[in-house]
Amino acid sequence: MTVAFEKLAEKVVLVELDEQVTAVWMTILSDDCEWLAERILSFDMNIENLKKELSHKTTSVKGTAFQTILRNRTLHGGIMAPGSGLIKYGENGKGIKSRWYPQTIARRIRAIADIRDRIEFVHGDGIQSICSYNTLKDAAMFIDPPYTAAGKMAGTRLYKYFELDHERLFAEVSKVQGDVLLTYDNAPELAELALRYGFDIRTIQMKNTHHAKMTELLIGRNLNWLK
Numbered sequence: 280m281t282v283a284f285e286k287l288a289e290k291v292v293l294v295e296l297d298e299q300v301t302a303v304w305m306t307i308l309s310d311d312c313e314w315l316a317e318r319i320l321s322f323d324m325n326i327e328n329l330k331k332e333l334s335h336k337t338t339s340v341k342g343t344a345f346q347t348i349l350r351n352r353t354l355h356g357g358i359m360a361p362g363s364g365l366i367k368y369g370e371n372g373k374g375i376k377s378r379w380y381p382q383t384i385a386r387r388i389r390a391i392a393d394i395r396d397r398i399e400f401v402h403g404d405g406i407q408s409i410c411s412y413n414t415l416k417d418a419a420m421f422i423d424p425p426y427t428a429a430g431k432m433a434g435t436r437l438y439k440y441f442e443l444d445h446e447r448l449f450a451e452v453s454k455v456q457g458d459v460l461l462t463y464d465n466a467p468e469l470a471e472l473a474l475r476y477g478f479d480i481r482t483i484q485m486k487n488t489h490h491a492k493m494t495e496l497l498i499g500r501n502l503n504w505l506k
Contacts, residue, residue, distance in 0.1 A: 302343035312392035
């Protein structure tokens with residue numbers, strides 16, 4: 280989004296496979312963006328209203344988008360994969376409202392909608408999109424795959440579509456003629472895989488959902504600018 284807002288590229292292409300996340304982006308980038316913003320602002324957040332809204336079966340894209348945002352803001356850690364539960368205590372004991380900031384969410388939706396002419400959304404497979412743009416020397420790619428390599432289980436808890444052929448991903452990314460940057464969990468097997476395909480690696484500190492300090496890998500080419 281920073282690239283789009285700061286006009287650092289002529290176009291930003293977002294690729295997502297998950298149907299629920301897709302509904303959010305399709306709504307924000309459509310004429311229904313204002314409906315979504317107003318629906319968020321007018322929703323009275325409490326456990327009864329939340330459960331009632333999420334129990335409704337919706338077939339519309341904008342309805343799915345609203346329910347997806349509700350889930351993201353009220354499920355533990357924002358995890359929407361099957362089996363995730365609602366926030367019980369939340370931040371500072373605020374419970375279900377602890378991550379519900381309607382004014383901020385609506386403002387962000389409207390801001391993105393204002394620059395939607397710079398954004399293209401693709402509902403599909405990320406690797407296929409990488410192959411579609413791999414010959415463009417002036418295209419830069421940021422890739423954030425599910426963390427399921429090297430026996431890691433975090434991605435299986437976070438995402439609906441967590442299965443990924445990581446070797447194939449590295450093979451396809453190695454063909455990209457433009458700049459690339461990947462984020463991955465810090466594991467020796469992944470570092471070896473990255474080096475085998477000719478990439479540089481760096482480690483950076485981050486915090487997980489429980490605010491525990493961890494490290495993850497940045498993988499790309501010519502990463503000397505990262506200190």
